[in-house]
Amino acid sequence: MKRFLIAGIAGTLLLTSCVSKKEYAALEARQQETQDLLNSATVKLNACLEEKASATTRVMSLEERLAELKKDKNSLIESSKDLTVLTQQGATNLEKSLESLKEKDLKINRLQDALTKKDSVTLALVTSLKKEVGLNDEDIEINVEKGVVFISLSDKMLFKSGSYNITPRATEILGKVSKVINSKPNFEALVEGHTDNVPYNSGGILLDNWDLSAKRSTAIVRELVKLGANPSQLIAAGRSEFVPLVDNSTAENRSINRRTKIYVLPKIDQFYTMIEEEMKNLETEEKE
Template sequence: MKKRTLFSALAIGCLVLSGCASKKDLENCQNENRQLTSEYQSAKETIAANNARIKSLEDQLAQAKASAAALQGSLDRSLNNADKNNVNISKLVDQINESNQYIRHLVEVKTKSDSLNMVLTNNLTRSLSREELKEVDVQVLKGVVYISLADNMLYKSGSYEVNERAEQTLSKIAKIIMDYRDYDVLIEGNTDNVPINTANEKMRNIRNNWDLSALRATSVALYLQEHFGVDPKRLTAGGRGEWNPLAGNDTELGKQRNRRTQIIITPKLDQFMDLIDKAPEE
């Protein structure tokens, strides 16, 4: 009887130890699963951004190839009358060659621009904390980098003055702007469609949302200049009021999305003019 009791106790102890080990393994698996899920989501977002940039480049290449094919078709038709049009054919061949050179140059410039924008975006995104990423959206659209910041993280309540909370985030954006000196910066203010509160003393001299959006954009431009030494010649500040909404103003969430300030980083205009100067003459 004693032996049977001892055996039962040992069996129960083994089951308890086994249950503890299984619970710990389960917790480890759950933690590993959450980490893998997070890494998978991050990878999906990176792939989606890269696919968008590839699609844009493919569209430009398709247009360039279509132009080259049209010129090639003109050449083929001209060859049928070679005896009468030798001079024109020679000129057309030169145009095709110049067009092909321009296509290659355009692809090189586009590839370089996309690469720089990808590096710029990645550097900025990595420098932002998880909390900042909840209120800062970074996108690349048609070769231009858009940094959208929520108003409640930038400005004092009921004001267009930049608050202390925004300093850390703006310092990271300023570093990117300073690192990429060949890019211009447009700061664009946006609001919802709710009229401003003129009873607020700070808002008494502001006429409407358009005024408010322009003042907020100017405040950010001055902050970047005075606190971080960004060259004001590179900065342009403007307001779009309620006229450039991201969502409908019929919900609080939509209004919140529309109340934003965008910092738009774009290659300098003279770079595009240089590119146009290199285009072949018709």
């Protein structure tokens, strides 16, 4: 009877972990999709910038030529009214070319504005987190990774060894993180647990490092909710030992790899829509 009970609990935990992994995989896929779109936009932007540089050189040349033509025009007016008409037509054509180049600059600026808006939101979020959470602790890192803001909290600050019970010190930090999340209703927080590669063999309801990393991330999520965070903005995920920052050859390195990362990111659908609209507008204008 006792064996059946343990097996049932383990199965339930595995199913829960499986659902979390699927949710995370779906989000990661959407994030990769957005990253691919950003990469495509960046390539296109770089091409446009090169074209702009070439066009700017041409504009300078055209402006010099236009000045020469205007000087010649004044001279030709004295000798022939017919030539004056032709020169005026040439000046008009050059002015139209300049206007076309200005329109192209406008298109480039619109795409730059979309990317700048995203960067501004990211910078504001980093500033808010650093102000709220602080940077005077070696166990806390606030940074940007692939355009996404994250907070990395060391294992020793959050949990006791082999445990998923949160320490009082962690509660204080998480309370500050919860405030930032609440101030950004259009953002989501992905809590990601990481372990070292030492096999988990302490018994109890946990089977391995997958269980431990997932259990720690859900413990953080529950604590954030208890501290006032909106649960609909939170996602829990466990990465076990498989995304180390450094090799696990020393105790110090293993301590670095045992961590929890909290990604604070704009809701994928909203950001994807913003970039997609800018790309569609640009393509439409190029066809006209």
